[in-house]
Amino acid sequence: MPIAAPRMHPLVLRLMHWTNAFAMIVMILSGWKIYNDDVLFGILHFPDDIVLGIWAQHALQWHFFGMWILVVNGLAYLAYGLASGRFRRLLVPLSPREVLQQVIDALRFRLAHADLVHYNAVQKTLYIGIILVGIVQVISGIALWKPVQFSFLISLFYDFQGARLVHFIGMSVIVLFLLVHVTLALLVPKTLVAMLSGGPRIEPR
Amino acid sequence: MSVRRPTTSRFRPQILPDRSVLTEHRAVIQDISRRRLLRGVLSLGGLSMLTGCNVSDRSSVQRVLRSVSGFNDAVQGWLFDPNKLARTYPASQVVKPPRFNAYYDVEDVNPIDITSWKLELAGLIKDKRPWSLQDIYALPEQEEIIKHICVEGWDYIGQWSGPRLKDFLVRVGADLSAKYVEFHGNDDYMESIDMASALHPQTILATKYAGEPIGVPYGYPLRLRTAVKLGYKNPKWIRAIVVTNTYNVGFWEKQGFNWFAGL
Numbered sequence: 350m351p352i353a354a355p356r357m358h359p360l361v362l363r364l365m366h367w368t369n370a371f372a373m374i375v376m377i378l379s380g381w382k383i384y385n386d387d388v389l390f391g392i393l394h395f396p397d398d399i400v401l402g403i404w405a406q407h408a409l410q411w412h413f414f415g416m417w418i419l420v421v422n423g424l425a426y427l428a429y430g431l432a433s434g435r436f437r438r439l440l441v442p443l444s445p446r447e448v449l450q451q452v453i454d455a456l457r458f459r460l461a462h463a464d465l466v467h468y469n470a471v472q473k474t475l476y477i478g479i480i481l482v483g484i485v486q487v488i489s490g491i492a493l494w495k496p497v498q499f500s501f502l503i504s505l506f507y508d509f510q511g512a513r514l515v516h517f518i519g520m521s522v523i524v525l526f527l528l529v530h531v532t533l534a535l536l537v538p539k540t541l542v543a544m545l546s547g548g549p550r551i552e553p554r
Numbered sequence: 555m556s557v558r559r560p561t562t563s564r565f566r567p568q569i570l571p572d573r574s575v576l577t578e579h580r581a582v583i584q585d586i587s588r589r590r591l592l593r594g595v596l597s598l599g600g601l602s603m604l605t606g607c608n609v610s611d612r613s614s615v616q617r618v619l620r621s622v623s624g625f626n627d628a629v630q631g632w633l634f635d636p637n638k639l640a641r642t643y644p645a646s647q648v649v650k651p652p653r654f655n656a657y658y659d660v661e662d663v664n665p666i667d668i669t670s671w672k673l674e675l676a677g678l679i680k681d682k683r684p685w686s687l688q689d690i691y692a693l694p695e696q697e698e699i700i701k702h703i704c705v706e707g708w709d710y711i712g713q714w715s716g717p718r719l720k721d722f723l724v725r726v727g728a729d730l731s732a733k734y735v736e737f738h739g740n741d742d743y744m745e746s747i748d749m750a751s752a753l754h755p756q757t758i759l760a761t762k763y764a765g766e767p768i769g770v771p772y773g774y775p776l777r778l779r780t781a782v783k784l785g786y787k788n789p790k791w792i793r794a795i796v797v798t799n800t801y802n803v804g805f806w807e808k809q810g811f812n813w814f815a816g817l
Binding site: 495 | 630706806
């Protein structure tokens with residue numbers, strides 16, 4: 350009996366994607382509440398209606414709960430992506446010329462997205478970029494959590510406030526990514542369906 | 555980074571509740587607690603019923619989050635390196651005066667009456683004789699120019715001096731294998747730290763700031779300054795030190811803050 354070819358997004362990958370989505374949202378919303386207690390930018394406060402936690406202590410509880418899910422799931426995702434060949438198959442090669450051309454196409458709303466199983470250069474850039482930002486976010490987060498025990502991490506960001514700033518910028522980039530990612534997924538709904546049901550089967554090459 | 559203007563926070567509320575509110579409702583509160591409605595529910599849970607609904611305040615969610623916080627205490631204890639020193643700074647970077655912070659405003663600080671003040675000792679300590687301020691001043695001092703990092707995110711560099719807590723605990727014959735050292739301050743304020751952090755070379759019983767006795771708002775006559783904990787684990791206006799193996803819930807932990815709070 351022939352074995353069915355694997356789906357574009359195997360079950361384990363989909364589980365990790367949605368686990369990450371949950372953890373990211375917990376981290377972002379609770380992070381906003383923590384930020385509100387000592388703002389980096391005078392006018393910028395996050396409204397209480399959209400944050401997680403009534404007081405800072407609840408936000409901190411959520412943040413230090415979410416971090417375990419984010420980090421454990423993130424490490425599993427990286428290990429899976431590297432070991433399964435998923436990163437090699439979907440994210441490389443990536444040429445700067447292609448990226449530039451496709452960014453222009455995208456801005457003219459002419460970006461080709463007919464082929465679900467092959468990422469275009471803009472997608473590759475965004476996905477590689479967001480993985481790297483996620484790593485920076487975890488490193489700056491650990492530095493803020495343990496600035497004495499891991500003082501070498503703090504020195505990467507100049508000082509404690511530098512690490513806070515990087516952690517804030519990383520959050521901002523992730524939120525921007527989320528807006529683009531969710532908008533595109535809604536514009537091309539089959540991508541969203543694929544992340545729920547697995548998508549088309551891919552024949553081994 | 556410069557010291558910032560206070561914002562909305564549990565540590566420094568901008569609008570204090572009118573004291574008459576408490577007086578007016580005291581009878582009701584006592585009635586409720588008599589009927590044990592609140593029994594087993596942490597004060598936070600009670601508070602949440604009054605303040606409305608939020609997912610982090612449902613008691614089952616609180617239970618889960620608090621047990622994760624307890625797990626994080628254990629992880630932090632395991633990560634803690636007793637020999638790892640925090641960065642120190644030159645005297646030129648010291649902020650004077652230190653930054654005031656408490657859960658009430660500076661005008662509401664209740665100064666300690668120094669004429670009757672003595673440092674009381676209790677628990678697993680051999681020599682429990684109370685200490686006068688002069689006795690404490692007579693101990694060898696250590697100066698620390700270290701960063702104070704608040705859980706809110708701000709920090710400043712301060713210059714603190716006083717006897718090392720470790721030397722003090724050894725001198726009074728404290729059981730150094732006990733788990734906790736508690737600091738009891740003004741207004742029933744209590745915070746405890748783990749023994750490993752208490753014995754850290756950068757943990758001192760501070761009596762001076764920038765070479766002068768600590769000002770009243772910053773903890774006069776005696777406060778804890780440790781380079782290995784967040785600000786709220788550095789109680790001011792200390793009245794008693796207790797060495798114990800029993801975990802007692804401190805002021806901030808009651809409200810849901812993490813106990814270990816190590817840097």
